Each structure stands twice: as structure tokens, then as C-alpha cells.
Amino acid sequence: MRIAVIGAGAVGSSVVELAGEYGHDVTAFADSRSAAVDAEGLDVDAVLDRKRTDGIVGDADLEDALSGPYDVLVEATPVTLGDAEPGMTHVEAALTRDRHVVLANKGPVAERYGDVRELEADSEGRVLFEATVGGAMPVLSTIADVGADHITAVRGVLNGTVNFVLSRMAAEGLDYEHVLAEAQDLGVAETDPSFDVEGTDTALKGVILANVLSEDREYTLDDAEVDGIVDIPGSVLELAREDGRTVRLIVEVREGEVRVGPRLVPENAALAPTGTYNTVQFETEHAGQLNVSGLGAGGPETASAILADVGRLDRS
Amino acid sequence: MSDSQNDIRAYTLRLELVDEPGELLRSLHPIADNGGNLLSIFHERGNVTPRGHIPVEVDIEATPDRFEKIVDALHEADINVVQAGTERYSEALTIVLSGHVIETDLSDTLERIQASANATVTDVSLSAPEGTADTSSARLQIAAESGATGSVLEGVREVAAEKDLRLIEPLTTEGDR
Structure with a gap:
């Protein structure tokens, strides 16, 4: 799967770092100020290095990432309450383009669950959010199974x-x-x-x-x-x-x-x-x-739950 | 999560005492000595049995283990036990209250918890490391009638809210299945 990761904190960065190990390509990566996009797959080490040294991930901007080449959008920006923005806008951007969404951000499914489900119903894309409850633990997938x-x-x-x-x-x-x-x-x-x-x-x-x-x-x-x-x-x-x-x-x-x-x-x-x-x-x-x-928390731990969701989308 | 320490039940003992001074007190010793919690005594002095004995009904709370020991001890003391059985099951609830527990009149708090529902406060432990005027905490063990833990907790919440006490509730599983 081609993954776009929005949010470059501990969780987003871990997804970028580990995606290759799980057989996926990161084709877009964005933080609040900058983005890197490459349809052939980003040079992960270079992008993470630039984030560490310059504080930006690339020369493109968020819009380029949202409209860029990907199958799954991983939303890992900080939680916001109330209207759950800007996370909700990112979710909408992906679903409108019939792309899947995997959430690490709790805001959209805690504060605007109905809106998320409505957008999903009108889209070919699906929304999964295992990482929002209990980090690495399989909580929502256990509910789905039971x-x-x-x-x-x-x-x-x-x-x-x-x-x-x-x-x-x-x-x-x-x-x-x-x-x-x-x-x-x-x-x-x-x-x-x-x-x-x-x-x-x-x-x-x-x-x-x-x-x-x-x-x-x-x-x-x-x-x-x-x-x-x-x-x-x-x-x-x-x-x-x-x-x-x-x-x-x-x-x-x-x-x-x-x-x-x-x-x-x-x-x-x-x-x-x-x-x-x-x-x-x-x-x-x-x-x-x-x-x-x-x-229940931590960069690589939460990233493993996100990549489990990406794997589920890949198999379905 | 069951442990026998918490399995406190209410029992009714029907005794027939010889009509002699000190017999009632003598019959209560085996109960107290074996960890039974005395709830009520109904002493029917005017209602003598055909054999000239005085019937006494005693309500106690104890764990099943302790109750067995109490009955054995009564037999050993030659107290005539007519009936020994569970009247109703009760469930033990442990809560902690924190805040100005003492200044807000702890005994009033306890009375109101007992009055608000079918509950008996069976144990109180207090911790006031900063002295009685400052923040202190109290752990209460409450015996509630089976099936009534929800309403008992509701009553406790009300009292705690009114007195601005922080309530640490137990995790109850009532109504799960």
C-alpha cells in the first residue's frame, strides 16, 4: 500500500520509519508547516533527518500531500476537541478521493463519529482507528471479532x-x-x-x-x-x-x-x-x-497498531 | 475477583435460652468472639416456649467460614440453636472518601449512608496524616443487600457530592450479565 502520513510527531514519524518493514511505501509525509511527496516512495531516512535537523519534512505543503499519490491516509496530528479540526478536514480530503483513512488522532471518532461514518458511507474508502484506543493493544479488532x-x-x-x-x-x-x-x-x-x-x-x-x-x-x-x-x-x-x-x-x-x-x-x-x-x-x-x-502509548507501539490497520485494508 | 474476606452475608440465628440471669449475654459471646457482626437482637421475654425457654432471634453478619465457627461455638457453650440460616445475601462494598471527612461530620455521613438504602457500614478506617482539620480520608466497608449495590452507591454519591467529598468507588460488576 502507498501511505500518506499527516502529522510528524512521535507516532507519525514511527509510522514513516516502520512502514517499509511492513511492506508499504510512504509516498507523502506532512507536518503542520511542510510536506514531502514522492509517488515512487520517499527516502525515509532523508525525510526524518530533515525533520530532526531543519524542523521541516520537505519543500512541498500539506495540500500537496493530501492531494498526492496514496492508497491510505494516516492521520496522526494532535487531538483537538470540539470540531476535531484540522483532523476532520484531512479525513474528508481522503474519503472524497475514495482513499482509505487510518486514524491515530482520537478527535474525529470521539467528537464527530457520525460525520466520519457518513463520509465513509459515501466513499469507496474505509476508516479504521485501532490506534486510538489502547495504543498497541488489539482493542477495536477484538470488538470486531467478538x-x-x-x-x-x-x-x-x-x-x-x-x-x-x-x-x-x-x-x-x-x-x-x-x-x-x-x-x-x-x-x-x-x-x-x-x-x-x-x-x-x-x-x-x-x-x-x-x-x-x-x-x-x-x-x-x-x-x-x-x-x-x-x-x-x-x-x-x-x-x-x-x-x-x-x-x-x-x-x-x-x-x-x-x-x-x-x-x-x-x-x-x-x-x-x-x-x-x-x-x-x-x-x-x-x-x-x-x-x-x-x-497503550509510545511511537513505535502506536505505529504497530496503525500498520495493523493498513494491513487489514490491504487484505480486504 | 471474589475473596472470602468480602463474602459477608447476613444470617438469622434463632436461639432458645434458659430463663436465668446472664444467659443472653452468654449467648452473644460466641458470636463476638468469632468475628460476627451483631445487627439486631429480638428478645421475646413474654413468649416462653412449652419447655420454659425464651426464644431469641439474633441477626448477624459474618463470612460463611465465621458463621460456621459461631454455630459450633454456640453448641459448645450449650446454647440451644433452633435455626441457623441465611436470611438474605449481602454484598460487601468498599469505598474511600477523601476531603474534609472529619469536619463535615463523619458520623452524620455514616448515618446517612445507612439510612439512604438497605446498607450497614461494617468497618471504618481513618487516615488523617495532616491532622483532623486538613484533608483526611476514610475507608468504609458497607454491607448492602444483594442486588442493591447500585442504589447504595447512588446514595453514597449524593452524600459525597453534598459534603464536597471525593469518592473513590469500587468497581462493581452488578448488572453485567
Whole structure:
């Protein structure tokens, strides 16, 4: 497949770097200011090098990339809330040309799921978005395989930054501010961690799950009940630990509701992964509980989910 | 995720006591000594059995293991156990409340949780590392009637919201299947 990658952050750059290994050619690559396009396939090393040294990927612009030669557009620009722009415009540009779209950006499927599905219905192209929920883990493909009708509830620990903070607080008896600062030093948490610690990122993933599971209703972030872990006192984790429990930020999608909040779980439960690990637990109608664990973030990890989607499109 | 520590159930014991001073107290020792949680005692003094015994109905909460030990201990103490069985199953819920737990009147909070639904607070642990006037946390274990965990939690949410306390809920699986 010929791939156009929009977005040159950790995820987009990893897709460009790994695409060849998965048997695909990168024919376009764009960040917000520049683009490189080559119908024969880009010189990946040269393009990534230029991004590192000059801060641009090439001399073309975004429009050239969007209208360029590709079979699949990979949308990996930063998440935006509300109208999900400019990601939505990129999705539309590809689908209007009957090209496939693979999303790493959660915005379009969390905030404008109905619009995405409508554009897809009018196009020969398909939209896949495995990478938007749980990074490397096969979450949406598990739902597709089990069947949304046979899943009664989904719960998940879906934010590595938050999970790192809660695990460290519980293990070391340290307070919130201290552990958050440490996470920032390690690069586990962003300089502005509010998107993670306020629960927004986890909620967006829950909303995407609700959209995929629901047949007739569209969800957006406004439909989710969201509570984060900001300033959670160490005494909460201490009391939980004394009782053989711990606290995890968990999203629950059940009976048409999306709820995110810190929850008490047994210390050794599947839903108590440690460090930056993520876990998703499905309650199924005929197959009991299914748990999927893995790395929920990171450039190469997320790129592997994106390239799995590209592979699915290639086979179909 | 079941563990026997959490499998707390409500039981009713029907005892027949000899009409002598101290018999009631003597019958309660085996319960307390074996970790039973006394919920209520109905002492039918005016209703003597044909053999001259006084019927007493005792509601307790215990894990199934402990309940067995309690019944054995009552037999050993020569207390006449007429009936021993589960009246209703109850489910243990553990929650943590955090914030000005003490200043917002913890005992009132507990009373309202018990009043708001079919629930009994069976254990309270408090952590106030900064002193009682600052942020503190309390872990509560609540025994709820089977099938009522949803409404019990709803009641807890209301009290917590009103008192501006942060509520850490347990993950419940009620209604999944």
C-alpha cells in the first residue's frame, strides 16, 4: 500500500520509519508547516533527518500531500476537541478521493463519529482507528471479532501517565505532586499533564468504545461523566493498600453510559496493571471475561497498531 | 475477583435460652468472639416456649467460614440453636472518601449512608496524616443487600457530592450479565 502520513510527531514519524518493514511505501509525509511527496516512495531516512535537523519534512505543503499519490491516509496530528479540526478536514480530503483513512488522532471518532461514518458511507474508502484506543493493544479488532452485540460491558485502564502516577504513589507512599514531577522528568508525563490527569484522554477512548459498541447513538466527550486524579491524596492509596486494594483510573462503558473515575480494585486484579501498562476488560455474553493488556502509548507501539490497520485494508 | 474476606452475608440465628440471669449475654459471646457482626437482637421475654425457654432471634453478619465457627461455638457453650440460616445475601462494598471527612461530620455521613438504602457500614478506617482539620480520608466497608449495590452507591454519591467529598468507588460488576 502507498501511505500518506499527516502529522510528524512521535507516532507519525514511527509510522514513516516502520512502514517499509511492513511492506508499504510512504509516498507523502506532512507536518503542520511542510510536506514531502514522492509517488515512487520517499527516502525515509532523508525525510526524518530533515525533520530532526531543519524542523521541516520537505519543500512541498500539506495540500500537496493530501492531494498526492496514496492508497491510505494516516492521520496522526494532535487531538483537538470540539470540531476535531484540522483532523476532520484531512479525513474528508481522503474519503472524497475514495482513499482509505487510518486514524491515530482520537478527535474525529470521539467528537464527530457520525460525520466520519457518513463520509465513509459515501466513499469507496474505509476508516479504521485501532490506534486510538489502547495504543498497541488489539482493542477495536477484538470488538470486531467478538461482535459488539455480544459485549455487555467494557472497562479499561487506558492512560499510561495516570497509571504510572497511581502505581508510584501506592508503591512508594509518595504524594501526588512529587510523583507527577518525577513523571515529567522521565518524559512519562507532558509538561502540561492536564489532558491525562483530568481524565480527558481516558474519557475520549471510552467515548470511542461507546461509539463502536452502540448501533444507534452517537457519543461525544459531553456524554461522558469524567473525574480525574488531580491532587488525589496519598492517604487514599494508603487506605486502599491496607485493605489489599489499590486505586486505578478506570473508564467503564456499560448500559449506554461512559464513566471515568478513580476506582478501588483488588491489588492483583487484571484491572490493576502497574507502571505505564494498559488493560482493557470485556464482559462478553458467551465467553466470560476477556482481558487485553499491553503498552497503550509510545511511537513505535502506536505505529504497530496503525500498520495493523493498513494491513487489514490491504487484505480486504 | 471474589475473596472470602468480602463474602459477608447476613444470617438469622434463632436461639432458645434458659430463663436465668446472664444467659443472653452468654449467648452473644460466641458470636463476638468469632468475628460476627451483631445487627439486631429480638428478645421475646413474654413468649416462653412449652419447655420454659425464651426464644431469641439474633441477626448477624459474618463470612460463611465465621458463621460456621459461631454455630459450633454456640453448641459448645450449650446454647440451644433452633435455626441457623441465611436470611438474605449481602454484598460487601468498599469505598474511600477523601476531603474534609472529619469536619463535615463523619458520623452524620455514616448515618446517612445507612439510612439512604438497605446498607450497614461494617468497618471504618481513618487516615488523617495532616491532622483532623486538613484533608483526611476514610475507608468504609458497607454491607448492602444483594442486588442493591447500585442504589447504595447512588446514595453514597449524593452524600459525597453534598459534603464536597471525593469518592473513590469500587468497581462493581452488578448488572453485567
